Amino acid sequence: MSNSHLFMKSGFIKTPGQNGVGRYICQLQRVVLKFCKNNGSSRGLRDFIEKELVDFAKDNPGTVVYLKPRRHRAPVIIAEYLNGERQYVNCHNYTSEEVSKWLNLLRTQAGNNDNIRLRKLWHTDHPSIQGPWTPYTFREPALNLVDFPNEELSKPLYVEPSATEKLLEIFKEQQRNLNILEKNQRE
Known part of the structure; x- marks a missing residue:
């Protein structure tokens, strides 16, 4: 086991200003696209700038986009967030689609430093040896090979009879009881 985590900053996961409770505020403040x-x-970065940058800027009015041409340098995306953090993405030989995906990822992040050792608010001396529970823990393995949507799996496990069906059952039961009473009276 490595002890490299001892030299990392430690902290808790923080949501900036309870973002999303009232309304969502995009944490990406500024994007600098450096290219040759x-x-x-x-x-790829030049193609993105020519074809998709205007749409990106229209879709994200709260984010400032700067273009910085540089000679004989590798292309870089620098994302600056509201909390002061910066992230650098080296875009050497990326396609336009890859640049678009990276910008979308940077736009949706909160700018937290990934090099942080997460601490928890709870502690246990006897952790579970079975691992954490997930919604897929007790699912049948055969579901991995099924093509969805599947009509057989879409059916509910138990269908409660409707009020009409219940009344019909009560009526049929009364008819059976009447037939049995008539039969007993004849004998």
Whole structure:
């Protein structure tokens, strides 16, 4: 086991200002796209700038986008968040789609530093040896091979009879009882 976690900062997971309780505030404050106008490794970032950057800026009005052309340098995306954190993504030989996916990921993150040892608010001397429970813990393994949507699995396990069906059952039971009484009276 490694002891490298001893030198990492420790802390708890924090949501900035209870984001999402009242309304969502995008934590991404600024994006700087650094690229070379001539270098082939910046082609994907240049394609993204030409085709998709205007749509990205329209969809995210709270995020400022800066373009910084640099000669003979590798393409980089720098994301700056409201809490002051920065994240760097090296986009060397990325396609336009990969750049778009990275920007979407950076836009949806809260800017927390990933190099943090998470501490918990609880402690136990006897942790479970079975692992954490998930909604898929007791599912049948055969469901892994099923194509969804599946009509057989969509059926409910128990269908409660409707009021009409219940009345019909009561009526049929009364008819049976009457037939039995008539039969007994004849004998």
